[in-house]
Amino acid sequence: MMTSQHLDTWEQAVQWLREQPDQQKLVIDAYYDDPLSKAADRYWRSDEWAAIRKFLPEQRGSAVDIGAGRGIASYALAKEGFNVTALEPDKSDLVGSGAIKHLAEETKLPIQAVEEFSEKLPFPDQAFDVVFARAVLHHTSDLAAACREFFRVLKPGGRLIAVREHVISSKNDLPVFLDQHPLHKLYGGENAFLLTDYENAIVSAGFDMDKVLAPLESEINFAPYTRNELKRELGARVEAKLPLVGGAASAILRFDPVWTVLSRIARVFDNRPGRLYSFIATRPR
Secondary structure (H helix, E strand, O other), X not given: OOOOOOOOOHHHHHHHHHOXXXXXXXXXXXXXXXXXXXXXXXXXXXXXXXXXXXXXXXXXXXXXEEOOOOOHHHHHHHHOOOEEEEEOOOOOXXXXXXXXXHHHHHHOOOEEEEOOOOOOOOOOOOOEEEEEEEOOHHHOOOHHHHHHHHHHHEEEEEEEEEEEEEEEOOOOHHHXXXXXXXXXXXXXXXXXXXXXXXXXXXXXXXXXXEEEEXXXXXXXXXXXXXXXXXXXXXXXXXXHHOHHHOXXXXXXXXXXXXXXXXXXXXXXXXXXXXXXXXXXXEOOO
């Protein structure tokens, strides 16, 4: 599947991926398929978004979608009743602000695209009720500065929802993660931080940390797997390594209380380079 060529833009990398017959599942799982309006609607209806919805404030207002990409989260926020500003520095019609503008025009949803980077937001203080960032923080050149900007533009009581952030256990894990990433060799741009780096940047910016979601704790992190699919997958892996347990592992994992306990225990032992965490934080009133 991989190619030795190095592409100049993220748009070229995604376009190349879309043209590979053996990578169509990844294209769909990453919402890179067309038509964009249907891909965005599929995201809004996904288990991942259903889990995110629980953290949205009851009072709908204004939201900024940082690093909005194609605008799938902007679409979901707008469908939830927010007036959305989609911040995306890439002007691409496939993976950037061009795509967002077309999506907003087609769906008639309240989404405005702004072309800027997250470390210096072009918005006044206390402008938004929600700052949403999906797979964004690990791309920032200055993690602490980005979090300070998120804090600045949030209203008191406003919520930061930063999801699907790549985590490593040590700096030595970063090259391993980058080598495994399906698109990094094509274009670059991927990164990951220590869990403490994320937590310190968010708290140091002034936020109260409400929730840190580990990889197996929420559909937010393990999507596109559903919870039942993940249970079956993990059960099958255990049974493959321990044939004597028969089907017992899969049977035990069906029970939600058992899954809850094991997912918390797994947080201690899960050291996969690039595993996903999510963070929910609030600007104090």
